[in-house]
Amino acid sequence: MTQRYERVALIGLGLIASSMFWSMKRGGVVGHVAGHARSAETRETAVRIGLCDTVHATAAEAVAEADLIVLATPIGVMGDVARDIAPHLKPGATVIDVGSVKRTVIETVGPHIPEDVHFVPCHPMAGTEHSGPESGFASLFDNRWCLIVPQDGTDAAVIARLEAFWQALGANTEIMETDHHDLVCAVVSHVPHLIAYTMVGVADDLRRVSDQEVIKFSAAGFRDFTRIAASDPTMWRDVFLTNKDATIEVLGRFTEELLALQRAVRTGDGEQLHAYFTRTRAIRRGILEAGQDTNEPDFGRAKVNR
């Protein structure tokens, strides 16, 4: 039986941190949870809704005596946070981040972490389109994957303890190499988000089709894009600024492929289109078989009646 973390500090209280809190409490996974958010408004909300056992005005205060410290801020400020908390970390503690990009986080956070503290980058691949301290819920990580990206020389026992932690939150865990992580995420997450943002932006911008028309008739396919295009702008800005190379590589492949299909549309190559549209069904089937989506028509969306 691996040892649990007695005291956990959550730095940043958005969707991921608040979901971690409710999930830790659901499972009785940890002892005390100390929280910190930079914004006073977020801290007040946290106190009001009972998010964290104690809420602290500074990150330094929150991390004191913590066995596990979770960096859950936008990626762009993680380096600064690490610098601020470094002098206050307990020897033997483990610092993790939950950012969507790993190479940059390792480069900006890593150098600040003291020798006697473990730093293990993590990426729980779960989320919703909502953000902020009130958006979290206990089941967010259930049957989702948490990628763990340990650096050279990290103690195996530290990693095992962390895997047990994420599993207690409902997640599956997998160890992955840094750059491969960033490429995989560009494919399954970053580029899909950028494309969704683009499609929504184009629809909003077309002069000959009104926003009202786009909104009314969105159920014909468009609205599936709007969910992820409603995600937190600051988080996503930071993702693209920090996972530049992999994003641009996958975007390049995407554009190439889109132009090939556009050419098939222009030349009327029905065979190519039909073959392409048939091939993509297999991936959907795989996702359903892996329990990563529901097969209910329309995602089992509740019908909304005005």
Add this chain to the structure above:
Amino acid sequence: MTQRYERVALIGLGLIASSMFWSMKRGGVVGHVAGHARSAETRETAVRIGLCDTVHATAAEAVAEADLIVLATPIGVMGDVARDIAPHLKPGATVIDVGSVKRTVIETVGPHIPEDVHFVPCHPMAGTEHSGPESGFASLFDNRWCLIVPQDGTDAAVIARLEAFWQALGANTEIMETDHHDLVCAVVSHVPHLIAYTMVGVADDLRRVSDQEVIKFSAAGFRDFTRIAASDPTMWRDVFLTNKDATIEVLGRFTEELLALQRAVRTGDGEQLHAYFTRTRAIRRGILEAGQDTNEPDFGRAKVNR
């Protein structure tokens, strides 16, 4: 009170036609419903599940004596179907199609329709990723829009009767001009589908990321694309072959915009990215306010546990 249709013929028994049948029966909207599908297997399934009051081996048989004839085949064969049924249509009957493109349907179906029969193109903007005779359900059209694209000289009473019919199926109705319809649909439906197919195809094709990885980690955004990319390949092939101009126009705008965002990623223009990602949230809000999607996190998807 507008007059109901006593006898309806459904030609083609896929998602839309089968949903129309269950919806007509739910509302007691019509009298007898005769159905026809080209494939014997589909006709057998229809008989087995009670889809249609009578199932006919030929379209000519199905349309005999019908007051309303619904062309619900892929767009590519509608012209042939219209030619085949034309001699069997009852004077004064109304023929509608439910295709996603209107200009082409008007050009291929219109010329076959006899002088004493009304032809009113319709487009119920509703669907799911599933297809075939067993995929239909009565509530598919509830609070969705059905666009009606009447041609010059169509009797107002014919249109009013048709609007009442769609409303009895749960839909809202709107009259729209042909080419505007095809452009609006390129924006809210056709290009989003093509982009989703492309993204899924790229993910499937990247040598350095395995299909298993794409599938396991799809909840990070990618899986939202896979739903519409699992739609019927034949239907979508025909959509792109027949709505070529509008598709290519909107794709051109999309590519332009995507390249601008790619440039912002490459140059590290965080302000531009943040502003773009903020703007797109407003459209999502509009869709929720219009009752066209649910605000439940993750579309309220049921969590799937293996």
